[in-house]
Amino acid sequence: MPPFTTRPEIKGTFGAVTSTHWLASSVGMAILEKGGNAFDAAVAVGFVLQIVEPHLNGPGGEVPIIAMRHDDDAPRVICGQGVTPRAATPEAFAALGLKMVPGTGLLPAVVPGAFDAWMLLLRDYGTLSLEEVLTPAIGYAEQGFPLLSRAVSSIVPVIDFFKQQWPSSAEQWLVDGQAPKADKLFRSPRIAATYRRILSEAQMAGPDREAQIERAREVFYKGFVAEAVDRFYREPLMDSTGKRHAGLLTGDDMARWSATLEPTVSYRYHGMEVHKAGLWTQGPVFLQQLALLKETDFQAIGPESPEFVHCVAEAAKLAFADREAWYGDGEREREGEGGVSIEMLLSDEYNRARRQLIGEHASGEIRPGFEGESRISSILALAGSEPTIGPGGGEPTFAPLPSVEGDTVHLDIVDRFGNMVSATPSGGWLQSSPSVPELGFSISTRAQMTWLTPGLASTLMPGRRPRTTLTPTLVTRSGKPYLALGSPGGDQQDQWSLTTFLRIVHYGFDLQRAIDAPQFQIRHFPASFHPRESAVGRLMIEGRFSKDTLEALRAKGHDVTVMDDWALGRVCAVARCDDMVHGAASARHMQGYAVGR
Known part of the structure; x- marks a missing residue:
């Protein structure tokens, strides 16, 4: 009996379309x-x-x-x-x-x-x-x-x-x-x-x-x-x-x-090339997380285990710290003035050293590489310091919308x-x-x-x-388009999409099962949207994770906030493999849909 999913993975040969609204699809x-x-x-x-x-x-x-x-x-x-x-x-x-x-x-x-x-x-x-x-x-x-x-x-x-x-x-x-x-x-x-x-x-x-x-x-x-x-x-x-x-x-x-x-920026991972937009987006965060997780034995840990959540969350903390220090339009022009290139951030040598920072317990620090701490100290002090007056700031999430x-x-x-x-x-x-x-x-x-x-x-x-x-993802295999995926969600986009991708690659989940699986995210960095607050150590996680997993994460030092069962992520994805096209969309918010034949 195949595992339950909220809807079938769409399969066919003609085409597959997925989006966050059924009319658009x-x-x-x-x-x-x-x-x-x-x-x-x-x-x-x-x-x-x-x-x-x-x-x-x-x-x-x-x-x-x-x-x-x-x-x-x-x-x-x-x-x-x-x-x-x-x-x-x-x-x-x-x-x-x-x-x-x-x-x-x-x-x-x-x-x-x-x-x-x-x-x-x-x-x-x-x-x-x-x-x-x-x-x-x-x-x-x-x-x-x-x-x-x-x-x-x-x-x-x-x-x-x-x-x-x-x-x-x-x-x-x-x-x-x-x-x-x-x-x-x-x-x-x-x-x-x-x-x-x-x-x-x-x-x-x-x-x-x-x-x-x-x-x-x-x-x-x-x-x-x-x-x-x-x-x-x-x-x-x-x-x-x-x-x-x-x-x-x-x-x-x-x-x-x-x-x-x-051109895209890309990273080779398990026989695939993962393509993102450059440092003017947060897209390379996805690639940096892959570089940090490259040697993880995912087969030894389950896709909903505390070890999986902990490992992915700690890698995200390191990658997002680098985002704060080194990502921006025109950053390549500053390399001669102490800037850092994407090639440096994705290098084996750099990530071998960074990987050692992932321990058994949750980190409470924001730790960019290449001595980036001094570069971001001023914004860490400023983040969240100015009040928002009127209809709210940043992405339009204010009462009575869920937070x-x-x-x-x-x-x-x-x-x-x-x-x-x-x-x-x-x-x-x-x-x-x-x-x-x-x-x-x-x-x-x-x-x-x-x-x-x-x-x-x-x-x-x-x-x-x-x-x-904003950060779409396209993956090639043997030089051909294989997988495309992404999600709304501000700073969470390259967290939800990455978790979905890992469950496809390492656990053999089909697109819909990977999207439906329970999600989590960190808030361990200044938010990209006004008033740019951070929540160091915060791990937000859907309530469908087991109580044992939640307790184990708390024991590891994570500041766990349990969300509603279907609160996090709106991932969409299509793929082309096995001589077929595939499509899937999140049931969260009850509006995304995949169609195909």
Whole structure:
């Protein structure tokens, strides 16, 4: 009798689509049925997720994408992480009396990067027209979609705030001055109108597919979209400091930026090559954890044993400490000034020494390598020191939502040809910044992930990408796309995904069983989101672990917090092996779904 899972692992030969919302997954499969490839489907899914999960991502957000054609030599990263404005300097924030970048409002805005990233994927990897991939999202925005109860729960605490401080958001997200009803049809006509106008102006470029895509990019970043953002961001509005501030983002900032194609960073593990985005994301944390765990005898310990949890958690502490000290956009440029490269962080020599720091008892220290302690001492003192006023900061998790992370979306797709793509869209949350009235959507507040402290890898610098938590994963085997996976969840993304990956590789779990298995996470570092609190030693773990395991972890010195049985993680995954495609999605939050045939 096979072990129980919440749903079957999807298997077939034609294609598999998985995402954090069932409507988006269904649209992706429809695109494959229409003759599109995995990349066409990813673009359509990405735009639909903006509409149906507006509290988790939006048209003004960002996305890192890892894409690989079946005959490519290697996957590539499409960077849809916009940069900080040219006026965003530590001095500018200091002049406002701030020690940290706010979590909400206009000040933490960066260039919205998702639109250009999707356009680059469609142009270079896709086959369908702009109209074909945008039509499903426009349809849901115009005709309505059942609004998730969690989206409503995100709106309820900020009804009065929207009315008093962000009237454009009140107009966009309230219905007759009240929160919309959960599971009832909700429409976003202004977003639909924005995308219809972009499509209309793009089609003026003529019938050529690529010409239309290029025109759409220009309309968004140099046309009416950028002009509307520029006008709106000049007027001071309330943010999480409790004061009104104008924005720093301008139309010129948008015009100067475009999405880029980049190589992945990768690590060889048990006959596979695991690919992530670079040090401008937290993605290499996944690789560092693998490097630390490389010599672990997983067959000697069970997948839900205290030894498994302890070993993985302690490796995560070391990897995330390095993230705080050494990860950031442009960090490679600083190597001659005491910076550290990804090659150094993944080297056998370094990890052989770091591995010795994992003992039988839980560590209560934050220990970066390469003498990084002095580099992060200032931010450890600053983390969590500034109060949040107003609707909350960082990722939109505030009462009455449960106090768990997970405020992003994710998608993975594989088609019958073996093309594979993984993407983690986020930002532009409806409650993180005021809706731009003419457009109907909010702009990313990702600059809150930078520090105003000088000399750090993630110090705020104009025109730089904030170090994002967004981190899709693509794995190759024998040079071919094999597995794609990822999850929402901020700092937890590369913890939940790693645990899922280890259970697939070392215990032979299928995708759904690995995703359904009980999860855990640490909070042993300054959070990436305002107010950037840390909980040194904290181990959050689902209640489905046995009492013996929980007691053994406490005996090892972990500060164990038992969560609800299905509280942690929203992992999605697809694979191609055994001449079949496979797909799975987490049942947590009761909205993610995999489809395929």
